[in-house]
Amino acid sequence: xxQDNFNVGEISPxxxxxVGTDAYKAALMTCFNNIPLVQGGTMRRPGTYWxxxxxxxxxxxxxIRFKYSTVQAYVVEAxxxxxxxxxxxxxxxxxxxxxxxTITGITRAAPGVLTYTGTDPVNGDTVDIDGVVGMxxxxxxxxxxxxxxxxxxxxxxxxxxxxxYGTYASGGTVCLNRLISAVSKANPGVVTYNGxxxxxxxxVHISGAGGMxxLNGNRYTVAxxxxxxxxxxxxxxxxxxxxxxxxxxxxxxxxxISAVTKANPGVVTYVGNDPANGDxxxxxxVVGMxxLNxxxxxxxxxxxxxxxxxxxxxxxxxDTTSFTTYTSGGVLSRVYTLTSPYAEADLFQVKFTQxxxxxxxxxxxxxxxxxxxxxxTKWSCTLLKYLDGPYMTTNATTTTLTPGAATGNAQTxxxxxxxxxxxxxxxxxxxVGRMIRLKExxxxxxxxxxxxxxxxxVTVDIxxxxxxxxxxxxxxxxxxxxxxxxxxxxxxxxxxLVTLGNTSEPERGDTxxxxxxxxxxxxxxxxxxxxxxxxTFTMRSDDVQVIRWVKSDEKGLLVGTVEGEWAVRPSTxxxxxxxxxxxxxxxxxxxxxxxxxxxxxxxxLFIQKSGRKLREVAYDFYExxxx
Numbered sequence: 001x002x003q004d005n006f007n008v009g010e011i012s013p014x015x016x017x018x019v020g021t022d023a024y025k026a027a028l029m030t031c032f033n034n035i036p037l038v039q040g041g042t043m044r045r046p047g048t049y050w051x052x053x054x055x056x057x058x059x060x061x062x063x064i065r066f067k068y069s070t071v072q073a074y075v076v077e078a079x080x081x082x083x084x085x086x087x088x089x090x091x092x093x094x095x096x097x098x099x100x101x102t103i104t105g106i107t108r109a110a111p112g113v114l115t116y117t118g119t120d121p122v123n124g125d126t127v128d129i130d131g132v133v134g135m136x137x138x139x140x141x142x143x144x145x146x147x148x149x150x151x152x153x154x155x156x157x158x159x160x161x162x163x164x165y166g167t168y169a170s171g172g173t174v175c176l177n178r179l180i181s182a183v184s185k186a187n188p189g190v191v192t193y194n195g196x197x198x199x200x201x202x203x204v205h206i207s208g209a210g211g212m213x214x215l216n217g218n219r220y221t222v223a224x225x226x227x228x229x230x231x232x233x234x235x236x237x238x239x240x241x242x243x244x245x246x247x248x249x250x251x252x253x254x255x256x257i258s259a260v261t262k263a264n265p266g267v268v269t270y271v272g273n274d275p276a277n278g279d280x281x282x283x284x285x286v287v288g289m290x291x292l293n294x295x296x297x298x299x300x301x302x303x304x305x306x307x308x309x310x311x312x313x314x315x316x317x318x319d320t321t322s323f324t325t326y327t328s329g330g331v332l333s334r335v336y337t338l339t340s341p342y343a344e345a346d347l348f349q350v351k352f353t354q355x356x357x358x359x360x361x362x363x364x365x366x367x368x369x370x371x372x373x374x375x376x377t378k379w380s381c382t383l384l385k386y387l388d389g390p391y392m393t394t395n396a397t398t399t400t401l402t403p404g405a406a407t408g409n410a411q412t413x414x415x416x417x418x419x420x421x422x423x424x425x426x427x428x429x430x431x432v433g434r435m436i437r438l439k440e441x442x443x444x445x446x447x448x449x450x451x452x453x454x455x456x457x458v459t460v461d462i463x464x465x466x467x468x469x470x471x472x473x474x475x476x477x478x479x480x481x482x483x484x485x486x487x488x489x490x491x492x493x494x495x496x497l498v499t500l501g502n503t504s505e506p507e508r509g510d511t512x513x514x515x516x517x518x519x520x521x522x523x524x525x526x527x528x529x530x531x532x533x534x535x536t537f538t539m540r541s542d543d544v545q546v547i548r549w550v551k552s553d554e555k556g557l558l559v560g561t562v563e564g565e566w567a568v569r570p571s572t573x574x575x576x577x578x579x580x581x582x583x584x585x586x587x588x589x590x591x592x593x594x595x596x597x598x599x600x601x602x603x604x605l606f607i608q609k610s611g612r613k614l615r616e617v618a619y620d621f622y623e624x625x626x627x
Contacts, residue, residue: 003025003026004040005026005040006027006028006031007026007040008023008024008036009031010027010028011024011028015027033045049089051086051089051091052084052086052091055077055280055337056080060079060080060347061077061347063076063078064076064352064359066359066371068356068357073087074087074092078340078347078350079347080343080347081339081340081341081343082338082340083338083340084337084338085338085376085379087376092336092376092377093282093377094252094335094336095207095219095254096204096219096252096272097252097253097273098177098253099119099176099196100176101117101118101173101176102172103131103172103174104116104153106138106162106172107162108163108164108165108409109162109163110161110163111158111162112156112157112160112161113154113156113157114154114157115153116154117153119196121148121155121196123146123148123155124145124194125144125145125176126143126144126145126177127176127177128142128174128177128378129143129174129175130173130175131171131173131339132168133168133170133172134167134168135162135165135167137162138157138165138172139380139382140374140382143157143158144157145158146158164409164463166450167450177195177250178194178195179193179248179250179251180193180248181193183212183215183245184245186238187238187239188223188234188237189215189233189234190232190233190234191234192230193230194230197227198222198225198232199225201271202222202253202271203222203253203254203256203271204220204254205217205219206218206252207249207250207376208248208375210245210246210248211244212239212242212243212245213243214239214242214243215239215242215249219331221234221235221236222235253272255275255332256331257269257286257326257329257331258270258271259326260286260320261320262320262321262323262326263319263321264321265311265312265317265319266311266319266323267308267309267311268308268310269307270308271307274302274307275299275302275334276299276302277302279298279334280298280335281332281333282296283297283331283332284333286330287330288326288328291320291324295313296313297311297312297313297318298311298312298314299312338381340381341369341381342363349363349364350363352490353490353497355517358372358373360384360497361381362486364485364487364501364502365486365503367383367480367482368383368480368486368490369382370382384518386480387463387519388435388464388521389478389510389519389522389534390522390534391435391437391479392478392479392504395420395473395474395476396420397417397419398416399416399417399418399421400415400416400471401414401416401471401472402415402416402471405469406445406465406468407466409462410450410459411459411460411462412453412457412459413449413460414456415427415455415457416471418455421455422483425455427454427456428452428455430483431449431452431458431482431483432449432458432482433448433450433482434448434449434478434481434483435447435449436460436476436477437478438466438476439474440468441467443526444464444526445462445463445467445525447460447461447466448463479502479510480499480502483504484504484505485502485504486502486503487499487500488502488548489549489596492517492552493511493552494552496512496514498512498552501548505538506545507538507539507561508536508537508538508539509539509557510534510535511534515532519534521534522534530579531578533579535577535578535579535582537568537583538584539584539586540584543562543589544562545563546562548560548562548595549592549595549596551604555569556570557569557577558597558617560591560592561591562591562592562609565589566584566587567585567626568583568584569582569583570583587617587625587626587627588617588626588627590613591608591609592606592609593606593607593608593609602618603618604616604618
């Protein structure tokens, strides 16, 4: 008989003999490269589009969707210790880039003072900071340069108070921005700027200009630089008929080719800011030696004095001996690359959730991070600094904690014993960064460990007053740390950030306060518990419930563990989750692999723990439960 319905899709070989079932009549033994439609027919699966080569073709690489808005979306190329970004069917490139300084220190003061090596900035410059270890609060932020001391190689971070920031440990770079403050409507157009001075005949790439958007995405030759007035002309560009400039914009120095040798390896002479060994560039617009165009090269043996570097690629040195002779032109567009902490072996266990231009990244052995987008070529990957929680249970032993002061930074905290601290091991070096909540009478206060002295003595920064210096028996240690592990999954639910599944309590979940995604306070400092405070819930059963994934649903939170699927929701219908109104109940017992679930219509699809079956969980209105 003719089969005119295929909407059952592939069936198990165990069903091959069930010819009398209705499903058999619409089933397929093999559905290869086709998708069954509910109407009965099938369609060929969509194709794929090759947009770029990954950085390391020999290593595993993961694609992560980053959707900022309906018109701005990216694919994050997550590889071994790096992130790259794809947009509009191609890689994100830096069409220009500016001078960077190396940070050697930042004080905890008001304002903070930064020490650097490199070219001196000037007062009024704006800088972007990234890569700092310790004082991570400055990463991904833009600061105004004030009170430059060129002799001491220091400047102040505007009016930013860094007193309560983490202590600077090492590393970090400062990118000097050339910000546009005005553009005239003239022939040629005149740009007024703040930041590093360009030089005549340099090429700049303009982006982000408000109002006079005709300038954006184009390159211009700099002419008649006036360092005193901070202006330069856009040589040959008549802006008289352009839209009036309003605000914003970057004029970044483009890296242009001025010569290429025929040698092994080929040597490029460039004009612009210096690249670094290991940078990758896409080459375009070369005249003569056109074999270079539309290819990607890795920079080697940079000579900043001669403005040259050698061409290499993944196969080694690039031999240009037989290439056509270079004539003129050529643009070097650096492939935008962001340093990431995630090693190749851990990439596919990273879970994520996103709110606008911030993506939260979770892995049980890595501190939680925020991947933040400011523009196509301005991203940061910074640590999430949890505030006032979540915490472990309140101390039930006789061990006391005694603060050296009730307020202030760099204060001692002394334990009377190691009992009750890290299973009787006492404080560990891996507790640095961990929070402690202490109670005096009916008043709570909290602090963060910033240094380790011994198993009974640590140094803390006090965030909320500890009332006095009396020994305190009522205290709670932070749940997340390098000692106890970090959350392995997370999502947003009812305007809260939900984090779950760290190493020490893999069956536990916690939420932030409502509309305050980084604060997990379980109560006010006077002990009052309100509906907007952090919520704690636990998946307890006879099995080991290691959490693998979590998704938000209108009927509650859906949580997948190694042993089953759970629903976390208020115990009262049509109410919001709160510290006093929540319950966790197991809905099914299939179990999941360590991969994220995805939404499909009104249900969720996940891979069963054996890795051989795809399962769906959805809400059943008739039975008022997830099935």
